[in-house]
Amino acid sequence: MLYANNLILVLIFLALGIILPVASIYVLGPILRPHNPTQAKRSTYESGLEPIGDARVRYNVRYYLYALLFVIFDVEIAFLYPWAVEYHTLGLFGFTEMLIFIVLLVIGLAYAWRKKVLEWK
Amino acid sequence: MFAWQNTPMTGLHLLGIIIGAIIVLLLVLITVMYEILAQRKFIGWIQRRIGPNRVGPWGLLQTAADVLKLLIKEDVIPAKADRAMFSIAPIIAFVPAFMVLALVPYTMNHVFTAGMNVGVLFYIALSSVSIIGFVLGGWASNNKYSLVGGMRSAAQMISYEIPMGMSILGVVMIAGSMNITTIVADQSHSQFGWYIIPQIIGFIVFLIAGIAELNWTPFDLPEAESELVAGYFTEYSGFRFAFYMLSEYVYLFAFAALATSLFLGGWNGPILPGWLWFAIKSALIVLLLFWVQATMPRMRGDQLMSFAWKVLIPVSLFNILLTGLLSLFV
Numbered sequence: 001m002l003y004a005n006n007l008i009l010v011l012i013f014l015a016l017g018i019i020l021p022v023a024s025i026y027v028l029g030p031i032l033r034p035h036n037p038t039q040a041k042r043s044t045y046e047s048g049l050e051p052i053g054d055a056r057v058r059y060n061v062r063y064y065l066y067a068l069l070f071v072i073f074d075v076e077i078a079f080l081y082p083w084a085v086e087y088h089t090l091g092l093f094g095f096t097e098m099l100i101f102i103v104l105l106v107i108g109l110a111y112a113w114r115k116k117v118l119e120w121k
Numbered sequence: 122m123f124a125w126q127n128t129p130m131t132g133l134h135l136l137g138i139i140i141g142a143i144i145v146l147l148l149v150l151i152t153v154m155y156e157i158l159a160q161r162k163f164i165g166w167i168q169r170r171i172g173p174n175r176v177g178p179w180g181l182l183q184t185a186a187d188v189l190k191l192l193i194k195e196d197v198i199p200a201k202a203d204r205a206m207f208s209i210a211p212i213i214a215f216v217p218a219f220m221v222l223a224l225v226p227y228t229m230n231h232v233f234t235a236g237m238n239v240g241v242l243f244y245i246a247l248s249s250v251s252i253i254g255f256v257l258g259g260w261a262s263n264n265k266y267s268l269v270g271g272m273r274s275a276a277q278m279i280s281y282e283i284p285m286g287m288s289i290l291g292v293v294m295i296a297g298s299m300n301i302t303t304i305v306a307d308q309s310h311s312q313f314g315w316y317i318i319p320q321i322i323g324f325i326v327f328l329i330a331g332i333a334e335l336n337w338t339p340f341d342l343p344e345a346e347s348e349l350v351a352g353y354f355t356e357y358s359g360f361r362f363a364f365y366m367l368s369e370y371v372y373l374f375a376f377a378a379l380a381t382s383l384f385l386g387g388w389n390g391p392i393l394p395g396w397l398w399f400a401i402k403s404a405l406i407v408l409l410l411f412w413v414q415a416t417m418p419r420m421r422g423d424q425l426m427s428f429a430w431k432v433l434i435p436v437s438l439f440n441i442l443l444t445g446l447l448s449l450f451v
Contacts, residue, residue: 006235008135010223012142013235017219020146021212021364024192029360032193042200044264045355054201055265063276066426070279073434077286080441081242084293087448095445102438109434118430120423 065117076105141233142223149222153370154184160411167415194359199262202356206261211357211364214254217247218368218375225378226302228388228395240301241293244379245286248334251368252278258365259353270352273342273422278334280426284433285330291323291444292316292383301379305387312451315386319447322440324384326433328409331376333429335369338414342422373410377403 044051083090083098090097112118158173158180165172173180198207221244226234237243252275259271295316296304304316313319333340349355354365381387381402388395420428 005134006237009138009142009233009235010220010237012139013145013220013223014216016142016146017216018212020219021215021360025196025208025212025360025364029192029196033359034193034195036195037197039200041195041197044199044201044262045350046265051201051264055263055268056260059268059272063272066276066280069430070283073283074279074286077245077283077290078242080287080290081293081299084290085297085299087294087445088297092449095449098445099442102441106435106438109430113431118427120426 062120069112069117072108073105076101138233145222145233146219149219149371149374152374153367154188156370156373156407157184157187159407160414163408163411164415167412188363191360191363196359196361197356199264199356201263203261203263206257207356208361210254210258210261211354211361211368212254213257214251215364215368215371217250218371221247221375222371222378224301225375226305226382226387227378227399234302236300236302238298238300241289241299241304241383244301244375245282245289248372249278249282251372254368255353258357262353262356264356266349266351266355267353270349270355273349274336274353277336277340277342277425277429280429281330281333281340281433284326284429284437285334287434287437287441288320288323288326288330289383290437291320291440294441294444295319295448301382305382305389308386309389315384315389317384317386320384320440320444322436322443324380326437326440327380327384330429330433331380332410332413333425335372335376335410337373337410339417339420340425341419342425373407374403377406377410380406 044055046052079101080098083094087094161183162172162180173183176182176186198204223233223235224237224240224244226236255274255278256271259267259269259274262268292304293299295311295313296307298304298307308315317324332338336342354362357365378399381399385402385406386398387402388399390398393401
C-alpha cells in the first residue's frame, strides 16, 4: 500500500473543505443575497442598547492557567500514543516505564489540585 | 482494496478519487440535513410536540428550506469587527470538520478512506484546529457575548480534549495500531469482541468528552442561548452563520462515526451489508446524543471544568493502567 496516496486523499478533502465555504460565501452568495449595509445594522449587538466600551478587555487569568495545564497533558498524550502502539512488544518493561511517567504527571495534577488551580471561581 | 491505493498515482486515479471525495461531501451534506430534521423531530416527540411538518411531506424539506433562507440573507459584518478575521473564522472552523471525514472507514472495501497509520492522532489534532475558528470568531466580532462564548469554548474544548485522547489510548493499546481501518478490522477477530467490552470505561469517558467537545447540551455553556445569545457566533448572519452550524453537525456525524469505528466494531456485523451496520450504529449514537440533549439541564461553569480535571482525567488514566494490566495477563 502506497502511503503517499492516502495523504493525497486527505489533501483533496482539505481542498474541498476550503472550496465549499469559499464558493458559497464569495461566489454564490453575492448573486443571491441583498447588500444594503446601514449604520444601524452594522452596530454591535448588546441586548438592543448602545454598546458600552470595547469588548477587547483584559480577561480572567484563570483561562491562561488551564491553557498551561492543557499543554502539559497534551504533550503527555503525544508521548503515550507511540507507547500504546508498541505496547504488545514492550510488555512488562514498557508497562513499568509508563507507570513511572504517569505517576510523575499524576503528582503534577495532584499539586495543581492542592494549590486550588482547578477551582473555577 | 482498490487500485489507487497500491499503484503510483495516475491522472485517472486522481480524477477518480476527486469525484469520490465530492460524492462523500454530498452524502455527508445530505446526512447532516436529515440529522438536523431528525433532531427536531426526535426532541419534538420527547416533548410531546409534532416537530416540523409543513415544508415537504412530513417536514422532509424543512432543512433545505432553512439553508436556502440563510443563503439569501444579507451578510452583515459589524463596523467594529476585525474584517479579515471575522470572514475567515467560520472557514477555519469548517475545514477540519470536513477533513476528518477522510479517515472514516464506512465499509470493508474502504474506497475513499485514507488508511493513515496515524489515523486516531490525526483526528484529535484536526479537531483541535476547530477551536481556533471558534475563538477567532468570538474575538473578531468585538462583542462581549461573543468574547465570553469564544473563551468558554476554548477552555472547555481544551479541557475535554485530554480525557478524549486518553480514552482512545486504551483502544490503541489493545489493537496495537492507530490506523482506524486496522482497528475496525481487528474487532472482527479480537479475543475481546468489539472494543466496547474491554473498554467500557474508555467508551463512557469518550462519550462524555465527545459531547463536551461538540458543545452539546449538558456542556453547551459556550453557546448558552438564554445568557450568551449563541456565544461566539452572535454577530454572524447568513451563510457564515450556516457554516458554523454546519461544522457543528458535521462534527456530530464524524464523532458518531469515530465512536462506531473505535468501540462498536464499525462495519462488522452479521447478515446485513457492512455499510448498513455502520449507518445503524452511528445513527444510534446520534440518537443517544439527541436523547441526552432533550433530557439534561445545562451544567454550571465551575462544575464543568472540575468535572473534566477531577473526574474524567483520573478515570481515564486509571483506564490506561487497567488496560495495560489486562493485556499483560490475559
